[in-house]
Amino acid sequence: MNSVWLTDLTAWLSANPGWLSLALFSTAFVESLAVAGIIVPGVALLFAIAALAAQIGMPLMTALMWAGMGAVAGDATSFAIGRLFQGRLTNVWPLSRHPELIRKGERFFRSHGGKSVIIGRFVGPVRPIIPLIAGALLMPWRRFLAFNIASALGWAPVYILPGFLVGSALASEIQPPPHFYLVTGISLAILATIYVILFRFQLGLAEDGRCYLWLQRQMAQYETTHRFWRLYTNERPAHEGEFPLASLMLAFGSIALLVVWGQLTAMTDLITPFDQLALQWFSDLRRPLFDAPAIVATLMGDSPVLFAAAVLACLVLVFRGHYAAAVHILLAAVTATVLVWGLKSAIGIVRPDQVINPPFSGSFPSGHTTGTTVLVTLLASFVAAEARNRKRWQTYIMLSLPLIPVALSRLYLGVHWFSDIVGGLLLGLAITGATRASFSRFDRVPIAPDILTFLAAIAWLTFSGYYIWLMWPDAIQHYTPAS
Incomplete structure (x- = not known):
């Protein structure tokens, strides 16, 4: 059902491009809204709408601006709801149907403090809950808005750029250069190999690694090297x-x-x-x-x-x-x-x-x-x-x-x-x-x-x-x- 609804909405927006700005704002708003962000397939919708925006020629900065404002407004609304129902979140519908999310959000917020507003913007299950919890736990408005706006500046490009680039590519009918996928695949494989080797080497030099412990014993045998080690x-x-x-x-x-x-x-x-x-x-x-x-x-x-x-x-x-x-x-x-x-x-x-x-x-x-x-x-x-x-x-x-x-x-x-x-x-x-x-x-x-x-x-x-x-x-x- 979700896929049919998404296809119909995409087709309607294609036929009514003037509504794309409102669609970007509304989708980002709902994606950031408490509980609704979990139910609504906001990521897929944003990708599709961003692709449409690129195909009809909407400037990238305009798309980012509307999505960013929607995300800020959604988090601010969730924060206000949390401030309004502080201490009673698990008794209010539809939050009463998801008490485990409230508990998980509270643990996350208490562990990370104010920066959880930024982290939570990109973390799946707790994403639309953190602003709600921040409001319920009486985080100052000014501090929340600073974190909210800062996180939206990073969130909008992450969620909008992939769809926008795909839409632009489809509109321009770009053909990749010869051996594009082969070269890309080999490059990614080399990068992954370098990372694996680097981290294995890093682990061997850690405090409990064999190389570290052996060198520590060797340095301790001489006063000069031992002093250098301690320094x-x-x-x-x-x-x-x-x-x-x-x-x-x-x-x-x-x-x-x-x-x-x-x-x-x-x-x-x-x-x-x-x-x-x-x-x-x-x-x-x-x-x-x-x-x-x-x-x-x-x-x-x-x-x-x-x-x-x-x-x-x-x-x-x-x-x-x-x-x-x-x-x-x-x-x-x-x-x-x-x-x-x-x-x-x-x-x-x-x-x-x-x-x-x-x-x-x-x-x-x-x-x-x-x-x-x-x-x-x-x-x-x-x-x-x-x-x-x-x-x-x-x-x-x-x-x-x-x-x-x-x-x-x-x-x-x-x-x-x-x-x-x-x-x-x-x-x-x-x-x-x-x-x-x-x-x-x-x-x-x-x-x-x-x-x-x-x-x-x-x-x-x-x-x-x-x-x-x-x-x-x-x-x-x-x-x-x-x-």
Whole structure:
């Protein structure tokens, strides 16, 4: 029955495109509304409506705006209902028919506090319940609205973009380049293999790993090495006695691989065929439909955006008294900038000639990839430090995902070689490993997110949006294909 109803509604909206804005708002509203969001297939509806919006030519920002406003309104309504029926939620229909959801939502909210409003926006069963619980437990209105709006800014693209891109592709009848699915499948398999190897290696270097315990015994035999081990050992109660072996090995391993990779790139032709093949593949893939998302991704990796994130993070940490963490983040940003500039100048590899106005600097390594790698992996390391050892890998995977569109955008736009991206990734990982290893001796207390953290995130997103809007005309011109 649900599928028939969904098909009929989709057909009606196709025949009445003027109602699409209201449909986006209403569907997002119901998707975020208490209990109704579980019953109504909001995800499928949003995908279908977003696809229709793209096919009739609705601007992407308009679709995101209507969906975002609907999500904010739905959560605000749920919050108001929770405030109205506080203490009596399980006695009011239809909430009385789902008492287990209320209990689950209360446990989730008490465990995560205010940030559960953001987390709950993306977590299935508790998604439409958390705003209700927040209202019932008397969370302040202003604090809730800050979390509500911040979460909607991330929610709208996640739920709208897939359908919008599919609708745009159907409207333009895009044909993928030769061997598209084969190359994509092999690339995903290689990425999965790298992740498996990385995490297995990471587990071997953990505090209870064989390699860690063996090295600890060897270091304890000599006074100098034992003093070094104790100097960098974490003194925080939850991580007492934990030496940053994984961070050090990440730094040394990445530096060693970067030296080897840089020599292969600059002094031999071994990697040149791979660079040319990747360049040609992305050149065949390029379509006007994909240009806008690629330019947005590449602008998010520009130096002003990354420096804004670093400065805001430092200000938040300094304001909260975490001076050592702020200094290490600032040093990581400066180190990345200096090393990228120095390597580009020293190696001097010429960029591809795929765009009308390519950047004037050298090609190797990719500064966008280096900066974004440092940003996301340092963020992941600080967040993962507050999680249990077995849960840290999930944090690293989730927070490393923004690196993918930035790196791919440089290849897609034709301003970097494949080897540049790998070089930037290795350099970024080396800086992150060294930064985390150095910070371990200053790691005394947990650094948990608070309202100031989320306000800084909103400020960064606002700045990033303004920067993209400001630079958009020049970016369109600079990244126009040369032929």
